[in-house]
Amino acid sequence: MLLLCIAVYPRLYAQQVPIRMLDLRWLNQLDLHEEAQAAQLWDILHTTATLQGIVNRDQPSLYIRYVVNERKQNVDDYWWKKYRQKGQWLANRDTLLCSSIVDAVVAFRNSIRGVVVYDPTVASTSNIASSVAGIDDLLAIRYDLSPNSLYTQLVLKGPKLPVRCWLVNPNGTSVFTGQGKVWQTNLASSGSCKIDPYLWFMEHYLKKGKCNTHYAAYYIDQYWLTNPTRTVANHHQLTNHDYFVSKKGFFFDLSPWDDEAATDDPQQTPGLDRSVLQQLLRYAYQQNKGEFCYIGGFPSWAFKYTQHAQGRHPDVATEWEFSRIISAYNAFKDADAIGLGALANASFWQHFPLQKTYPQAWVSRETLKQKGLLNADGTLNIAGKQFLLFYVGDYDSSSWITQTTPYLWDDPNRGSLPLMWCISPVLAERVPMVMHNYRTTATNNDYFAAADNGAGYLLPGMLQEPRPISGLPSGLDAWKAHCLRYYKQWGLSITGFVIDGEAPGLNTAGLDCYAAFSPNGIVPQKVPLTLLHGYMPVLRADYDITDTDPQLAAKTIEERITKRPIPFHWFRAILKSPTWYKEVHEQLQADNPAVTWLDGPTFFELYRIYLEQHPDAANGNINMP
Template sequence: MTFGVVKLVVFALALIMTAATNILQYDLRPSTKLSLDDIYEYAHLLGALSGLANRDAPRLFTIYGDSDIRWLSYMSSIDWPEDANYTVISSIVDLVRYFSDDIKGVVLYDPNVPATSNLASTASGVYNLLPICYRPTSDSLYTQLVQSGPRLPVQVNFVNMFSGNVTGSAKTDAYVWAAEHFLASRLADGTHLGYYIDKWWSQSSKAPQAVFESLAINHDWIVKNRGFVFDLSPWDDEAPNDDPHQPVGNDYKALIAILQKAYQQHNGTKFSTVSGFVPWLFKYVDEKHGGVPSEWRMAHVMSAFNVIIDADACCLDSFANAAFYSHYASNQTQRRFVQNSFPSREELIERGLLNEENIVTNRTYILYYGGDYDSAAWFANEFKNLWDDPKRGSVPVAWAVNPNLYDRFPLLHSYLYRTRTANDFFVSGDSGSGYLNPTQLFEPRMFSGLPRADALWIDRNRYYFNKFNIKHTGFVINGDAGPLTNQSDLMYTKFSPLGFTRQQGYTTLGETALIPGTRVPSFTETDLIDGSEVQQILSCYRSQTVRFVVFRGVLRSATNYANITENVEKLQPNITFVDPYTFALLARIYLSKDPTVNNDLVSYVDDNLPRVVRNGDIITANFSIRNEGWNTLNNLRLKLIFVCNMTYVFDWNTEIKHGDIQTASYQFQVECEQPGGYQVIYQLFRDETSFEEYGNVPWISSAQLI
């Protein structure tokens, strides 16, 4: 291509891209037919370029897998981005040329020190650079983009920078330097971490059979957010297979240094999220350390530093376009996601599950947990196909979608809530609003020795559970952190009023129990076994007694749950399959013997409080509340804490019957002279008793005084 033709292409692209809804589209799939080096390097480049191009608006869409085609079609069906016009670009050189204003040059990494590829991703987000491997061979990206073509300038060069003279390993030298240079300096954002296999992937004997498992395309989310990427073994008792001659424990020490510096950036006032997972298909797993123990070790260590896991785990983990999709949330800033209402006492009596004396009918009650969706990659790649099953809605299922996945992939949530049936309910998966080990939030915290973080975890979950109207934590997993404790159980009662299901064998409370001193039930899960599900469920039946059993399925369709249910009910009609609300309400009244235990439950479903206010503004605010409990609500008070922590108390004299939503309108004046951001809280009160005492999470949001 001559220089004049190149100029013409760029000019044409500029004309095409004059409107905000015009988007470039690049098909990365042909690169998977190239050499392993090229497969990694193309995915790496596109991951970084996507992070930069889509940082402020959706401008570049990459086709890499089947899910990209599926979501492209879905976005077209909902007209988002609005009036989008996609222009296909087939040349990587032309693509880079178009985004030249977003690119300040190149960060060059060293193929002899594969860890530098992850350092290059971090530098990419921090300095707006493209990561390119120093491989001056014919047709390499280095040759196409640095030595020729746009001749991008090298701004950062990691080639021959790390030799092992500091730690005894070039790999850990690189990460120790990066932790100091990027995290300690605050150049990189320690709340956005990426745990992705480095360029060593292309040397692995397993790579030819797993060409989509380099996961370099996943770096876009970290680059967009100027985060930090690493790949280190969590084990301290053997050298990793990608660096077998390093001193034992080097990888682990470097990992701890990274986590410490990420924590120190905000001094424990925030949780960090690590997207990614132990790359067990390629690294760190052998006869000594299996895949699940390596996962549990990772969670055990991360939890001690206030890091939750967005678990891009093999082999549904290749996920392009998170930086692009994330902008969909900007259309939803005022949106709340409201679920089905709780069943009434009369409904349960009519269904034969409860009698007039509030005695629970002798049956075995089964709840299906449909998971595991603790990863935005798994959620995007798999869930819509399962959700669109024609038998969905024929049996109740608690779909376990971690609410924090909305940050990285908000596109699916509105579809799920809009198309749910009366038998579709959403609970959280592992272990709430992010995968961690909850007892690791309490002192003494193994690996870190940091102060406790349970209050921070409660606040985080209250935000996400409120936003998605979640009342049950579907799976509390504690892995190598040991049994759950009274402390950790009480922590979950603060945001999960209909209880939580815990990992099997991690409590002394028994299969089903109320957390002492509360109305909140806890349950023990049992994993469904492929091919044996019907007999497995039948074996849990006990005649002349009440039993509550949670069966956990992973990546199962609604048809699968429906077929199991049909076969079980033919053989044992006293096994009853229920939704998570019915399950919990029955358990609460059965265990407490208290006829009022299911009273005074609400959902704060809407308000029109402004996000930005000025001193002296007169606000007319509408609050909508749904009565989820078994009593009629009236003669209450609504207490609002607004900017400057000013408290306003309103009489709520609007009667709300079970299942109804009622709206009340109040007027108040802003009296605040100190500009800044403030937390907003409101909740109902009966006299001086807040509804939080009855197990309701107050509504928490924010407002800005200007």
């Protein structure tokens, strides 16, 4: 009878099953300068993430408490409490507390086939273990014979979980040596202990179609253990693994550069990391039949592949090069960058029930007349005015938006003036509860546009033919189809920023693509200062305002406005609070009342009319002096 109930009423059954909670806040108190304590943290979080990915795949079953943001707020508690309130999603769910990771494993024993054991001396095997764990329903466990290790507690003792996959010999010696043939294959070794595990994974999983190549994860491997205090403690990002384990995706940590050896593997042939990265992406492209691959993560620039790690290349250049490569293979990233990069429980929250659509109204020209911005005959009435719009960012990362909500979105001054919140709609995949919260608690002054560069962060110029790096056919139609679905659901018609980086700028085909899903405006980097592409207004991106002091920020804005030949001005700020924007606005009003702060629809509709009535501007013939 129970099995019949589960089969016929799966959603109802899921609501009746208690949620198990594992409190891991104590891990934040460990001294990561101590090798044993850092290893303890790594092992517990890695095994927990793979457990979550398996048991949360079909329903929300296991929740952890761990991530603390820069304000020392527990982010997992914040979201849990919000949706435990009366009438919310989790209000009526019973919960059971697990006393330890071992207790949690025992509780979910029937969902686990066994374990994949990886090599503590070959760093890349930890990411390969996460890939295998999701595909084969196994827990990832680092080989460690010490008495209190998880390997001892879960494999040698306790539940004695069977080892279904060894990425190290049972005696602890390495199977990936960088010599001879790659273990369990007929492939010649790459000469790199780091790379051979990837070749093994491609041979046994990717080539056989076992992996869900619509999802991939770019997170640091256990190389993190070589210097766990180099940046914020939770940049191991192990808690981010659970979602991609649940999707049966693949994990990697590879350098994007072809002119040097990877900084974590200096003896390898220069460019070997990048070559393997391209192989992974090509397999994904082929198996996805050109549909996009969702990559979670970001280059771990503080640890690898940049000048911070004795490499040749700066941080931003590395970010852009990685973006350039993945874009060439129809992939985008959800950019969990260092600082705010930790995210827990995405495999749990992925089941949050979203509304079918979250519509937003556009401004009419009649309304613009009522505001005094248009004359009765539809001509502009803007003489002497300067119009200002901020790209309120950066919200192209599930981890960033989840961590910052308690102190940015909840700022008491939100709603005091118009703000265009630029949020990637693809974040709804991992943190739908955050996206829903923003829309259902927004004021009339909160308007939403897409972040860079639409429904995911890529360099769209790399979708245009000819496509260097990959040589693949155009990806623009696939990008249009991908973005249209998200823009429709979230009521979006503006793309607040298009990062071009070191990729080509948008050509006519690229602009046509964006006009199909972002008809009310885009802000790229490599376009004329002004342009009307069909009906779509195009404004070239301008300054980033980095000043934390509102008075200095206002001064920077005023100085820039005086140099621009048009009355429409776009600025970008990263993780600034509504209070900061309010104070900047007040300073601008005091200094120059001609500066008018607009909401997103009014700005872009007024700018469109300006372009319609100024042919030189519409045709891209206005330049900076």
